[in-house]
Amino acid sequence: MTMTNWSKRTKAVHAGTRRSQYGEVSEAIYMTQGFVYETAEDAEARFVALGDDEFIYARYGNPTVAMFEERIAALEGAEDAFATASGMAAVNGVLSALLSAGDHVVSAKALFGSCLYILEEILTRYGVEVTFVDGTDLSAWEAALRPNTKAVFFESVSNPTLEVVDIAAVSKLAHAVGAKVIIDNVFATPVFSNAIEQGADAVVYSATKHIDGQGRALGGVILGTKEFIRGTVEPYMKHTGGSISPFTAWLMLKGLETIDLRVRAQADSALKIATALEADGKLPNVIYPGLTSHAQFDLAQAQMGSGSTVLSIDVGSKDAAFALLNKLEIFTISNNLGDAKSIATHPYTTTHQRLEEETKADLGITPGLIRLSIGLEGADDLLADLRAAIG
Numbered sequence: 001m002t003m004t005n006w007s008k009r010t011k012a013v014h015a016g017t018r019r020s021q022y023g024e025v026s027e028a029i030y031m032t033q034g035f036v037y038e039t040a041e042d043a044e045a046r047f048v049a050l051g052d053d054e055f056i057y058a059r060y061g062n063p064t065v066a067m068f069e070e071r072i073a074a075l076e077g078a079e080d081a082f083a084t085a086s087g088m089a090a091v092n093g094v095l096s097a098l099l100s101a102g103d104h105v106v107s108a109k110a111l112f113g114s115c116l117y118i119l120e121e122i123l124t125r126y127g128v129e130v131t132f133v134d135g136t137d138l139s140a141w142e143a144a145l146r147p148n149t150k151a152v153f154f155e156s157v158s159n160p161t162l163e164v165v166d167i168a169a170v171s172k173l174a175h176a177v178g179a180k181v182i183i184d185n186v187f188a189t190p191v192f193s194n195a196i197e198q199g200a201d202a203v204v205y206s207a208t209k210h211i212d213g214q215g216r217a218l219g220g221v222i223l224g225t226k227e228f229i230r231g232t233v234e235p236y237m238k239h240t241g242g243s244i245s246p247f248t249a250w251l252m253l254k255g256l257e258t259i260d261l262r263v264r265a266q267a268d269s270a271l272k273i274a275t276a277l278e279a280d281g282k283l284p285n286v287i288y289p290g291l292t293s294h295a296q297f298d299l300a301q302a303q304m305g306s307g308s309t310v311l312s313i314d315v316g317s318k319d320a321a322f323a324l325l326n327k328l329e330i331f332t333i334s335n336n337l338g339d340a341k342s343i344a345t346h347p348y349t350t351t352h353q354r355l356e357e358e359t360k361a362d363l364g365i366t367p368g369l370i371r372l373s374i375g376l377e378g379a380d381d382l383l384a385d386l387r388a389a390i391g
């Protein structure tokens with residue numbers, strides 16, 4: 001099939017499909033750890049060089065996993081992908097595969113808690129130096145970059161304060177010193193992402209979020225050039241055990257078929273809800289990159305063409321936040337995002353609890369902040385639920 005001219009919608013449904021001799025319509029789950037060889041010579045040949053549609057062991061690759069990898073790579077506009085057991089296996093994998101002692105990394109400081117742990121606590125134990133900057137401040141990126149900077153790392157939209165980092169501008173600065181640009185792109189989603197085109201060398205997703213989109217399984221993926229994925233990422237991943245299960249890869253593969261419809265519907269609802277809550281004027285702060293009041297509205301539009309599926313509100317205090325959360329009837333209190341079910345999270349006491357008081361304040365994670373992941377319910381029902389809880 002000639003895939004290159006297909007839209008994201010078409011790629012999300014058809015890219016990467018491999019049919020068995022039975023001609024199944026829905027992709028098969030090859031729930032096998034290994035593969036048999038006709039002869040000893042065949043086994044030897046396959047270990048010397050793997051052909052295009054050949055497999056050895058599920059930690060190295062599997063036909064169902066390959067379908068997921070090819071489909072998400074097509075959707076993202078990347079040459080290749082390696083699927084992982086979770087989003088964190090992807091973040092750890094891409095950084096550990098690339099970095100060595102003596103290397104320097106510049107990272108945005110507003111990060112998912114576990115990403116911060118890898119950069120702050122793990123990589124530094126192996127002699128990698130990490131400098132944290134305000135991701136929205138281009139002069140801070142420029143000042144932190146050095147000749148030995150091997151990589152820059154950031155979330156293109158930060159969690160939970162929804163700051164947007166300028167992918168094209170940071171990539172230009174990073175490439176000038178020869179550093180690779182690695183982006184955790186969860187909040188942007190593969191639907192709104194143009195990260196590779198805008199300059200990213202590698203893009204990482206937690207597939208647990210919008211790719212599954214139905215809260216069923218952990219998964220992740222690393223995307224990049226064929227050379228980077230097969231030459232740098234795969235050798236690390238296949239020997240260290242963070243590969244995805246074929247069953248999970250199948251869930252994610254099927255998740256991709258509907259991701260465009262789901263994420264666009266979720267983002268439409270998020271914009272509607274954010275706009276209405278801001279107009280109500282009852283909250284100290286409504287944060288959504290799709291609102292013209294957002295400090296980086298223009299950048300969000302240019303980079304993603306949307307504010308995506310998550311908004312954050314500040315209700316002033318922890319007591320007010322807890323009172324609101326406990327009144328919600330449709331939103332569930334949990335810590336996933338990108339799910340069909342709308343989810344409300346209190347980062348200050350859950351996902352970011354571990355951080356020092358000063359760090360929380362610096363990152364804007366206030367006691368009154370609530371992160372709202374907008375799901376697939378009716379937007380009017382969600383708005384009514386929030387308005388009733390706000391009072």
Ligand SMILES: *Cc1c(COP(=O)(O)O)cnc(C)c1O
Nearest residue numbers: 086087088112184186206208219
């Ligand atoms: C959830 C998340 C991760 C980690 O993904 P898991 O699948 O939970 O391991 C990493 N980065 C961001 C931005 C996330 O939201």
